Amino acid sequence: MTPSRTLEAVALTKTYGSPTTATHALAGVDLTVGPGESVAIMGPSGSGKTTLLHLLAGVLAPTAGVVRWDGRSLTDLSDRERTALRRRDFGFVFQSGQLLPELPAQENAALPLLLDGVGRAEATARARQWLGHLGLAGTEERRPGELSGGQAQRVAIARALVGSPGVIFADEPTGALDRTTGWEVMKALTTAARAQGAALVVVTHDTEVARWCGRIVEMRDGRIVRELQQAGATS
């Protein structure tokens, strides 16, 4: 895939529950994430950060508004097409790695490629390459239970990057890590995304994490209340 595509959200709203007990998680959000751009979405609990991330990634469908990726509306796609899109064009990093405990590191990292039909030898070779880039050479055969929190999170980053995605979505990627390890993980994530030319969307409540991104979007009550460009993002 060519990492030169734009992710665009227009007038997004998301409402949960019935009309009488409706909760408005998002109330008209516009956001554009350009190729290779890094954006941190911040805000207090319940502000709509994770809902926005799920809508941008095509996990949830908006109540109103549209999300476009590479000019295509995600809402026009069938569930199967959106699943395939997430597998091929997007990468995901979650709070505590969420690796499969039975698989060694290299197979966890290779999983998106295997799921997309890439041959095992090639998928594993590419995964090993990414593990090497992320300083994990020698841990390929270890299972998640034998890795430290930081190592497991870097395996998750390798898994997110191995399919050469256009956008990487990270939901509180350092939430389960100590400060030093979190710093190392964010450095690995932003450096690798930049090297890949992938955009990065990070949901966080941690200003230290947000400093790694070129733009900070602050949310409150389902709306974007402030946007801040960071000329000198940590790197």
Next chain:
Amino acid sequence: MTTLRLWFLLRRRSSGRSDPAGLTGVLAVIAFAVTTAIALVVVGGLAAFVQRALAPGASDDDGTYVFLAGFATLLLLVPLSTLGGAAARLAVARRDARLAALRLAGATTGQVAALTVLDAGVQAVLGAVVGVAGYGALLPLVARLSFQDRTFDVAELWVGLPGLLAAIGAVVVIALASAVSSLGRVAITPLGVAARTTPPGLRVIRLAALVVAVVGVVVANAALSGGAGTIMLVVLMAMVAAGMATLNVVGPFVLGLVGRLTARGARRPATLLAGRRIVDDPRGAWRSVGGVALATFIAGITAVASLFGADGGGGEQEVLVRDIGTGGLLTLAIAGIVAGVSTGVMQAGRVIDQRQAYRNLVLAGTDTRVLDAARFRETLIPLLAAAGTAAVSMLVIIAPLLGLSTFAQPQVLVQYVLSVLAAGGLVLLGAAASTPVARRMVAQEA
């Protein structure tokens, strides 16, 4: 606050069936209920034969029926205990987060252990009571079976109040023993439970049991060639029991090996996941399908018995041989059902255990069909390995006694294959039953 009060408080605050712990509780109760109901049916059947043997005018053949029913009961105790144990492990093992939170809040290891054991005990009692009701519902059906040319009276199959209380007590004891044993293997710290590491491979020494068994077969065969029919029957039963014991030692080792080979040669992610999961817990995989190994053994004996029954000859001997066939099919059906329920319960427990990883895989674009296929193969591969191993062992035992040609008879072969397929089908049905749980977990979290 006492541990008991704390337990009551936590019970009241339980978030219900949508809570993973609540769902595992429901599964555990179902498993305890099936264990109790089937155990009571089996013991009730044995009691009925004992009553017939003790009745005035009973013949020597009545004693043979008691022996055979007792043997079937002993054989079925293995998968029933496995199911009871699986239910207890469900009651204990899926409470990691809650137990860790309690430790963090200041509960002692002893308090946490007591709470867990209380949970398992209460679920066992609930399940056993439901199982007693199930036994009551099954009685009229079982009474329609014909042995010794007559059907049962419901009264013959009724184990009485002491029997019911003993069954409930036995299920609770199994649950508590398994709960305590499982707790011993889990280090519950305030930060959670111990993370899983690469499991050590099972030792090759297990294969020594196979060598001992083969030597035993050869010796027994040589010593008993030309022996009387009854002695042959006793020896055959002893060899089947020894064969089952050997299989339970060798089976997990074979599955570990099969899992490694599967993972190494896997070309599709579903097969890779299945292989890795078998390697992760070969004993668990064996527990899940071990009932089919038992069923494969029983199917062999039943099929051979059907051949002798067809020879005719009339009289009590013909009835006995025919009844051995009926009893074998009944034991086979029970073993298949127990194995199916065990598989369903274990698979569902695993899905609940890994719900977060499942959810995130789906978020990241994994087709749920791949996960379903992985779960299916996780059962199918051990199933084929268990049935294959048991079939070979069966031939090793039967062939020297009755000749390999016995199995070449179309009637024997067809009945044998159909029986094994039916038992295997029940296990696969059990695995398929975990699919709605998987869907629910993914839908609930996404």
